[in-house]
Amino acid sequence: MSSLVEAPVTSGEIAVGTRKERRIVETQEIRIRSTHRRRKVLTRVGVLVGFGLAMVVYPVFGTISPYADAAQSLPGLVKGESPSTAMALLGGGPQLKSSDLPLPEIDGATATLASHAEAVASPLPDCNPNTKAKGTNGRLQTSALCSLWQSGELLQPEPAIALSAMNDTFHTVFGRDMCLASSYRTLAEQYRTKATRGYLAATPGTSLHGWGIAIDICTEELKGATGDWIRANSTTYGWGNPQWAKGSQYEPWHYEYIPLASAYYDRGWGILY
Numbered sequence: 001m002s003s004l005v006e007a008p009v010t011s012g013e014i015a016v017g018t019r020k021e022r023r024i025v026e027t028q029e030i031r032i033r034s035t036h037r038r039r040k041v042l043t044r045v046g047v048l049v050g051f052g053l054a055m056v057v058y059p060v061f062g063t064i065s066p067y068a069d070a071a072q073s074l075p076g077l078v079k080g081e082s083p084s085t086a087m088a089l090l091g092g093g094p095q096l097k098s099s100d101l102p103l104p105e106i107d108g109a110t111a112t113l114a115s116h117a118e119a120v121a122s123p124l125p126d127c128n129p130n131t132k133a134k135g136t137n138g139r140l141q142t143s144a145l146c147s148l149w150q151s152g153e154l155l156q157p158e159p160a161i162a163l164s165a166m167n168d169t170f171h172t173v174f175g176r177d178m179c180l181a182s183s184y185r186t187l188a189e190q191y192r193t194k195a196t197r198g199y200l201a202a203t204p205g206t207s208l209h210g211w212g213i214a215i216d217i218c219t220e221e222l223k224g225a226t227g228d229w230i231r232a233n234s235t236t237y238g239w240g241n242p243q244w245a246k247g248s249q250y251e252p253w254h255y256e257y258i259p260l261a262s263a264y265y266d267r268g269w270g271i272l273y
Contacts, residue, residue, distance in 0.1 A: 180218065
C-alpha cells in the first residue's frame with residue numbers, strides 16, 4: 001500500500017499525486033496566464049498605435065509628399081506660400097486669399113441668340129415698332145404699316161403689335177383668332193363708308209381708321225363670353241371703345257389705340273372715328 005495521500009480533485013484541476021507534480025503544473029499555469037496578459041496588452045497597444053496612425057500621423061504626413069505641389073499649381077498662388085495639409089490641420093501659416101471674380105459678360109453669340117428669341121416671342125416679328133407712318137390720312141405708305149393676322153388688315157406698327165398681343169391671348173382663351181371688320185382705311189374706302197353709313201361714318205380725311213390706329217371688331221365677337229373678355233381686357237393692351245361711341249353714335253364695335261388716338265382729341269379736332 002502506498003503511503004502518499006492524493007489531494008482532492010476539484011473542478012478545473014488536474015489530478016496529481018505528488019507535490020513536485022503539483023508545482024510543475026502550477027508553474028505551467030502561471031506561464032500561460034502571463035502569456036495571455038502580455039498578448040492582451042500588446043493587442044491593446046497595437047490598436048491604440050493603429051488608431052493614432054490613422055487619425056493623426058497619416059493625415060499630417062502621409063499626404064504631404066504625393067500632393068506637395070497640388071495647391072501651388074493653382075493660379076494666383078506663390079510656391080512655398082500655399083497652406084500644407086499639416087498647416088490646415090494644426091493651424092497657423094499662410095491662408096488662401098479670397099478672390100473677387102467679375103461677373104461673366106454676354107458675348108456676341110449669346111446676345112444674338114437673345115435678340116433672336118425676343119423676335120420669335122413678338123406677336124409680329126416682322127413689324128418694327130420704331131417705324132413711323134408716312135403720308136396723310138387715308139394715304140399712308142403701306143410699307144410703313146404692319147399686316148395683322150387677318151388678310152388685308154393693316155395698322156401702324158405700335159398699335160398693330162399691341163392688338164396682335166391681345167389677339168394671341170384671345171386665341172389662347174377661345175381657341176381662335178379675333179374677327180376684325182375693318183382696320184386701316186384708304187381715303188377712297190372712307191368715302192365709300194361715308195356714302196353707305198351716313199352720319200355714322202367720319203368725314204373722309206378725319207377718320208382715325210385713315211391714320212391706321214382704329215379698328216372695327218366683328219359684331220358677333222361682342223356677344224357672350226368673347227364680348228365680355230374684350231371689354232374687360234382691351235385696355236390692358238392699349239385699346240378701348242371711346243366715350244362718344246357709347247352715346248347717340250352707338251358703335252360698340254369701334255376700338256381705338258388710346259396712346260395715339262388721345263393726341264388727336266387733345267388737338268381739338270372734335271369727334272374723329
